[in-house]
Amino acid sequence: MNSSALIHAVIDGVLTGSVYALMATGLTLIFGVMDIINVAQGIFVILGAYLSYALSVHWGIDPFVGLVITIPTLFLVGIVVERAFIGRLKGPEKTAMSILVTYAISLVIEGSLNMIFSVNDVQISASYVTKTFRIFGVYFAYIYVYGFILAAVLLTALYLMLYRTRFGASIRASLADQTAAALVGIDVKRVSTICFGIGIAVTAAGGMVFGATNAFNASTSYDLISRLLVIIVLGGMGSLGGALLAGILMVTLEDIVGVVWSPVWSIIAFYIVLVIVLSLRPQGLFGKQSARIA
Amino acid sequence: MKRRGKLFRAFGVTSVAAATVLVMATTSGASSSSSIAKGAPVTIGISLSLSGDFSADGLAYQQGYKLWAADVNASGGLLGHKVVLDIVSDASSPTQVVTNYQKLVSVDHANLTFGPFSTLLTLPAAQTVNRYGYAMLEGAGGGPSVFQAGLKNVFDVTLPVAYDLQPFAKWLTSLPASTRPKTISYVTSNDPFTQPVVQEAQKLIGKKLKTVYNNVFPAEATDYTSIADAVAAAKAQVVVLGSVDVPTVSAFMQAFEQAHYTPEAFVATAGPDQGAAFINAVGAGNADGMMVPNSWYGGSKNPASVKMVAEYVKKYGGTAAGVNADIAEAYSVGQVMAQAVTATKGFDNAKIIKYLHSGVTMSSVQGSVKFNSLGENTAQTAYTFQWQGSKFVEVNPVGDPGSSKILFPKPAWGN
Numbered sequence: 289m290n291s292s293a294l295i296h297a298v299i300d301g302v303l304t305g306s307v308y309a310l311m312a313t314g315l316t317l318i319f320g321v322m323d324i325i326n327v328a329q330g331i332f333v334i335l336g337a338y339l340s341y342a343l344s345v346h347w348g349i350d351p352f353v354g355l356v357i358t359i360p361t362l363f364l365v366g367i368v369v370e371r372a373f374i375g376r377l378k379g380p381e382k383t384a385m386s387i388l389v390t391y392a393i394s395l396v397i398e399g400s401l402n403m404i405f406s407v408n409d410v411q412i413s414a415s416y417v418t419k420t421f422r423i424f425g426v427y428f429a430y431i432y433v434y435g436f437i438l439a440a441v442l443l444t445a446l447y448l449m450l451y452r453t454r455f456g457a458s459i460r461a462s463l464a465d466q467t468a469a470a471l472v473g474i475d476v477k478r479v480s481t482i483c484f485g486i487g488i489a490v491t492a493a494g495g496m497v498f499g500a501t502n503a504f505n506a507s508t509s510y511d512l513i514s515r516l517l518v519i520i521v522l523g524g525m526g527s528l529g530g531a532l533l534a535g536i537l538m539v540t541l542e543d544i545v546g547v548v549w550s551p552v553w554s555i556i557a558f559y560i561v562l563v564i565v566l567s568l569r570p571q572g573l574f575g576k577q578s579a580r581i582a
Numbered sequence: 583m584k585r586r587g588k589l590f591r592a593f594g595v596t597s598v599a600a601a602t603v604l605v606m607a608t609t610s611g612a613s614s615s616s617s618i619a620k621g622a623p624v625t626i627g628i629s630l631s632l633s634g635d636f637s638a639d640g641l642a643y644q645q646g647y648k649l650w651a652a653d654v655n656a657s658g659g660l661l662g663h664k665v666v667l668d669i670v671s672d673a674s675s676p677t678q679v680v681t682n683y684q685k686l687v688s689v690d691h692a693n694l695t696f697g698p699f700s701t702l703l704t705l706p707a708a709q710t711v712n713r714y715g716y717a718m719l720e721g722a723g724g725g726p727s728v729f730q731a732g733l734k735n736v737f738d739v740t741l742p743v744a745y746d747l748q749p750f751a752k753w754l755t756s757l758p759a760s761t762r763p764k765t766i767s768y769v770t771s772n773d774p775f776t777q778p779v780v781q782e783a784q785k786l787i788g789k790k791l792k793t794v795y796n797n798v799f800p801a802e803a804t805d806y807t808s809i810a811d812a813v814a815a816a817k818a819q820v821v822v823l824g825s826v827d828v829p830t831v832s833a834f835m836q837a838f839e840q841a842h843y844t845p846e847a848f849v850a851t852a853g854p855d856q857g858a859a860f861i862n863a864v865g866a867g868n869a870d871g872m873m874v875p876n877s878w879y880g881g882s883k884n885p886a887s888v889k890m891v892a893e894y895v896k897k898y899g900g901t902a903a904g905v906n907a908d909i910a911e912a913y914s915v916g917q918v919m920a921q922a923v924t925a926t927k928g929f930d931n932a933k934i935i936k937y938l939h940s941g942v943t944m945s946s947v948q949g950s951v952k953f954n955s956l957g958e959n960t961a962q963t964a965y966t967f968q969w970q971g972s973k974f975v976e977v978n979p980v981g982d983p984g985s986s987k988i989l990f991p992k993p994a995w996g997n
Contacts, residue, residue, distance in 0.1 A: 292815075293811070293812060293815050296808070296811055296815075297808045297811070297812075300807045300808050300811065301808070304805055304807060395633075398633060399633070402633070402637065407637040407638040407640075407641050408638055408828075408856075408858070408859035408862060408863075409638065409827070409828040409829050409832070409859060409862075409863045410862060410863060411832060411863050411864070413865065417836070418836060418839045418840055418995070418996070419840075420840045420841075420842070427840060427841050427842060429840040432807075501807075501833075501836070502804070502805075502829055502832070502833055503828050503829035503832040503833070503863040503864075504829065505637065505638060506633075506637075507633060507634050507635055507637045507674070508804075508829070510634065510635065511635075511802070511804045512804065514802075515804060539805060542805075542808070543807070543808035546799070546808050546809055546812065547808060547812055550797055550798070551797055551798065551799035551800065551803070551808075551809045551812075552772055552797070552798045552799060552800055554799075554800065554803075554808075555800050555802055555803070556800075
């Protein structure tokens with residue numbers, strides 16, 4: 289094993305992990321505010337990828353430029369889904385029921401995508417997808433760097449929205465305690481709806497980068513959701529910073545183990561770390577043990 | 583060809599379906615139905631991956647089975663009985679496939695059963711129908727694990743996967759020392775289909791080429807960047823990739839291009855055989871020189887194959903080169919079953935199993951079919967195919983009448 293391979297693995301991990309973090313941020317935001325485990329997040333990522341693919345193939349719109357269309361579109365899709373299905377979930381079984389409801393939603397979307405795009409794998413292409421630049425003998429693919437920058441910009445925007453705006457304060461209040469937030473006049477229902485929309489909207493960006501770096505079809509969502517769920521469990525359910533750190537940690541650790549030891553151990557190594565972390569901190573790296581007591 | 587599996591998808595449906603079937607199975611006895619009333623259809627039970635990881639192949643298999651059923655019905659059916667396909671989806675889950683075949687046999691009372699897609703699903707499927715005395719005729723369960731299970735009811739009409747890379751290995755090692763590549767990398771998914779293929783290739787190539795990278799990656803991987811980068815860093819002249827689908831091959835190809843690394847020969851166990859689906863994912867320029875083992879391709883001169891391809895193109899569109907090999911595999915299953923039914927003059931699964939084990943040589947769109955005691959088809963030839971421009975051509979065995987000259991070394995990416 290040479291040192292440049294190790295450095296490359298770390299850089300790959302950070303660049304790719306940030307995109308996974310972006311996808312997982314939506315998931316953790318939705319859980320944090322609404323107590324909803326959205327297992328449809330994977331298919332929303334793929335929906336975002338397909339939207340970018342369709343804009344690119346049929347209208348020649350660059351995938352990054354296309355985000356101007358796909359992000360608001362998925363935000364609206366999120367709003368509709370929340371109003372039609374998620375917002376109707378009530379009572380103590382709400383979280384458990386949300387798994388079934390979102391699973392059903394993912395099946396419907398998967399079936400629809402299969403009908404529209406067929407099950408054949410596709411990939412988003414653009415001139416910079418295979419282009420690279422070289423620093424100290426190591427090639428860097430533009431698409432991963434652009435993906436990292438996109439993730440950084442969107443996560444920063446999300447952070448600023450949460451910590452520098454009045455609406456962000458409403459979200460954080462709802463994250464901490466929905467009942468208390470409602471008592472001080474916050475419209476928790478409205479906050480939940482918008483949060484769900486935001487949580488789905490970020491998948492447009494994550495999906496676009498994923499679709500440009502991987503061939504995909506609708507069933508790819510099953511690989512994605514299992515990883516996204518693991519990221520938010522490790523980072524702490526409801527923690528945005530935790531999702532960011534866990535996403536980067538997961539991919540970087542897997543890449544390093546793959547290079548230093550063997551790829552077959554890479555996922556196992558990550559799960560060993562997950563078990564150790566959860567043994568010591570059952571709430572995850574940044575989860576608050578009492579935050580969800582409502 | 584044969585793909586990986588996932589458990590997650592089965593989570594929501596398996597338990598409910600299993601409980602339902604269990605209750606129904608206890609109230610309705612299951613047996614191999616050998617006699618069918620005059621005028622009644624013959625029902626063939628099939629579980630296919632119509633969603634989930636194997637969905638692309640599952641749907642191609644469905645097309646192949648349906649194409650065969652339409653043809654056989656157009657010519658009067660099986661022994662005068664109209665063929666009805668009872669197809670249920672297993673969502674690519676090894677658990678669900680068991681539930682499905684239990685239902686097909688004990689609840690739906692299918693007369694015959696055809697196999698699902700992939701080695702991963704075929705083994706549990708064959709074990710399940712074996713309990714009821716049914717033959718499991720299949721085309722995508724070619725991994726050694728299927729044949730080493732001690733089952734007497736399983737028959738794979740396709741060449742066993744372990745032999746897939748034999749012609750490639752033979753061609754590579756027979757090159758003159760002056761032109762033969764010196765280094766090779768082996769990288770494979772830990773899948774029951776891919777690993778035996780790559781291991782067999784390694785055995786055949788031996789030390790004639792120096793192995794500079796040899797590793798296995800988890801089938802659950804979603805990001806192949808670091809693995810592909812490691813392979814690229816080894817800079818082998820030849821890469822043997824144990825891939826299960828188009829996305830895996832596509833990811834390696836993209837990473838190689840990004841690393842400015844073009845192997846002189848690049849063979850993948852599955853993916854490039856997916857016809858138009860492969861080209862759409864990787865781009866025609868990148869496909870040039872990519873190789874894949876298989877036992878059939880759309881340009882096959884076999885008259886039955888030519889007829890089937892023409893029917894397929896008429897019904898679904900596209901070109902002969904774009905026809906997925908899964909179609910031919912599924913169609914062959916139907917053809918072999920039809921010959922067994924005709925020979926045994928009925929639908930008695932015990933007689934069909936005995937007939938298929940008799941050493942008789944049958945025919946299919948993929949070529950000859952003759953089963954050994956394990957249910958492997960020993961009569962077929964392994965071929966290697968290569969994308970040359972927009973054409974998918976046979977390149978070895980070298981000297982085979984249908985073989986074109988191999989494109990070696992592989993052109994640079996994107997040409």
